[in-house]
Amino acid sequence: MQQYINTGNKDTRSGFGAALSELSDRNPNIVALCADLTGSVKMDGLASKYPERFFQCGIAEANMIGVAAGLALSGKIPFVGSFANFVTARxxxxxxxxIAYSKTNVKIAASHSGLTVGEDGATHQTLEDLGIMRIMPEMVVINPCDYNQTKAATFAVAEYVGPVYLRFGRPSVPNFTPEDQVFEIGKAVTLSEGSDVSIFATGHLVWEAIQAAEILEKEGISVDLINIHTIKPLDEETVLKSVGKTKAAVVAEEHLVAGGLGELIAGVLARKAPAPMEFVEVDDRFGQSGKPKQLLEAYGLDAANIVAAVKKVLARK
Amino acid sequence: MTKEYSLEQIALQIRRDIVRMVTNAESGHPGGSLSSTDFLTVLFFKKLNCTPETWTREGKDQDMFFLSAGHITPVYYSTLARCGYFPVEELSTFRKIGTRLQGHPSIRWGLPGVHQAAGSLGQGISVAIGAALAKKLNNDDNYVYVLLGDGESQEGQVWEAALFASHHKVDNLIAITDYNGQQIDGRVEDVLGFTHLKEKWEAFGWEVIEADGHDMEKIEKAYDKAKDKSGKGKPVMILFKTEMGHGVDFMAGTHKWHGKNPSQEQCAIALAQLEETIGDF
Known part of the structure; x- marks a missing residue:
């Protein structure tokens, strides 16, 4: 299989921040709003260079969303930032x-998503945000996998006209996708071609899926490995082509089963090409405090769990 | 067309439109529409720097009006139509399938005059603040107006917005409260009482103007005063003291007609109290 090199651990939120800072130099219409988490969400680059285009909203997220909508309808391109739970469920x-019904061009930038927030625990570990944003009519939902991809995704999101939910995270994780990649919204990235099983992964779990695929290859199992960075609109063509070839699928994501990528792909397959599936996702429960790595292990989301899920699904073929 | 009519005559026709629209639609919100009629008539026919010919959703180089209390579409749509934003005849389609005149305002049907959806309460004021900030960034010295209900002001978001607007010195924003003292379940003071609404807004750092919302002269003066007070670092709130259901005796001063349509018989009684001035749709 194709090899992927970690060029050094970095947090995905910093990929967002670097892109936002660059964008603010290029386009005077880019503005940002934050709810007292400017450093955490990495909006400080834009905020320090262009204070007149940065709006500190305080701990008042509802108003922040409305103010962003008003700025957008008058031609600005607002990025609103907070932790994933506070810019979705709240x-x-x-x-x-x-935003959505009024078709205002607002970009929702969500940091600290998933279990890998770590020590803060369940109040801050949203595992529902992809589902919440996916059911919103017409919302584009993006969940990039590393620093480079988050940076590229942020540039693409700024170009796209319409509401977008962009999800990223807090911990430093392997950075392995190309620095010069072109991010195409709605187009899945095939990381490695194989014939026995499809693995669809998103966000932080893409790296875990690469580790799993390497282990499986050594055992003679050929993996078609696909990074689904855009949850909505889903690249159905790539999903169907892959499963058409492998006839079995595993989905890995840092999210609940309910409303997640697994259910989304299951829906596509059920309608068009049924195949056995396994989910490496969180069952119906909340998170807890711990180190990111410990949490991925405790909730069954690491490479070993993906390997086990592949074996399970192959037995059902 | 409406230039030859007095503000009082225009307001009378709008009140007739409101009663006929909700009767025709067999649903809708006459109470707050009737309490807001006079000050919206003054705003749209005398004060707002915007015309149907120049209006755009982006609102560049013109005043913008946002309805935060999205349910009072009867008065909103009638005022827009009587101003010439769209044909008056279209008022007969209010709340009917396929209409541009949705139950609550929508931008999805191409209705001129509507900048933003409203209906879920407390959001319009935040959106208006954003539009006002954009005007400052664009060096556009026009005003942004937003209309809130007093019941609506129970929403926490309204007070988040209040804090934000004063902190960020959004002094090109003129907010209006239709202070009619009624909401769906009863009197505001019985449901979740407001005391000292003026002092509350002042405590949040706003300039506050109080005025009789049914006296055309006093309404005009209140708008002029609001403009005088703007541009000085503080957002402005006008509290228009009004009566829910004003102009129709059996609807006046009660919450019971907040969101209820009259029967054909009741409609006839109401219309007998409201002179037809410009001509019905």
Missing amino acids: VYDQIRQS
Whole structure:
């Protein structure tokens, strides 16, 4: 299989911050709003260079969403930033009416998603955000896998006209995708071609899936490995082509089964090409405090769990 | 067309439109529409720097009006139509399938005059603040107006917005409260009481103007005063003291007609109290 080299661990949120800072130099219409988490969400680059285009909203997320909508309808391109839970669940109705239904060009930048927030525990570990944003009509939902891809995704999101949910995270994780990649919204990335099983992974679990595929290859199992960085619109063509070849699929994501990528792909396969599937995802429960790595292991989301899921699904073929 | 009519005559026709629209649609919100009629008539026919010919959703180089209390579409749509934003005849389609005149305002049907969806309460004021900030960034010295209900102001988001607007010195924003003292379940003071609404807004750092919302002269003066007070580092709130259901005796001063349509018989009684001035749709 194709080899992937970690060029050094980096946090995905810093990929967002670097891109936002560059964008703010290029385009005077780029503005940012934050709810008292400017450093955590990495908006400090833009904020320090262009204070007139940065709006500190305080701990008042509902108002922040509305203010962003007002800026957008007058021609600005606002990025609103906070932790994933506080810019989804807390403000669902504001996003629904003021952004999605009103078609305002607001970009929702969500850091600290998933279990890998770590020690803060369940109040901050949203495992529902992809589902929450996916059911919002017309919302584009993006979940890049590393620093380079998050940076590239941020550039693409700024170009795209319409509401977008961009999810990234806190911990330093392997950075392995090309620095000069072109990010195409809605186009999955095939990381390695194989014939026995399809693995669809998103976000931080793409690196875990690469580790799993390497282990499986040594055991003679050929993996078709695909990075689904855009949850919505889903690249159905790539999914169907892959499963058409392998006839079995494993989905890995740092999210609940409910509303996640697994259910989304299952829906596509059920309608068009049924095949056995296994999910490396979190069952119906909340997170807890711990180190990111410990949590991925405790909740069954690491490479070893992906290997086990592949073996399970192959037995069902 | 409406230039030859007095503000009082225009307001009378709009009140007739409101009653006929909700009767025709067999649903809708007459109470707050009737309490907001006079000050919206003054705003749209005398004060707002925007015309149907120049209006755009982006609102560049013109005043913008946002309805935060999205349910009072009868008065909103009638005022827009009587101003010439769209044909008056279209008021007969209010709330009917396929209409541009959705139950609550929507930008999805191409209705001129509507910048933003509203209906879920407390959001319009935040959006108006964002539009006002954009005007500052664009060196556009026009105003942004937003209309809130007093019941709506129970929403926490309204007070997040209040804090934000004063902190960021959004002094090109003129907010209006239709202070009619009623909401769906009863009197505001019985449901979740407001005392000292003026002092609350002042405590949040706003300039506050109080005025009789049914006296055309006083309404005009309140708008002029609001403009005088703007541009000085503080957002401005006008509290228009009004009566829910104003102009129709059996609807006046009660919450019972917040969101209820009259029967054909009740409609006839109401219309007998409201002179037809410009001509019905």
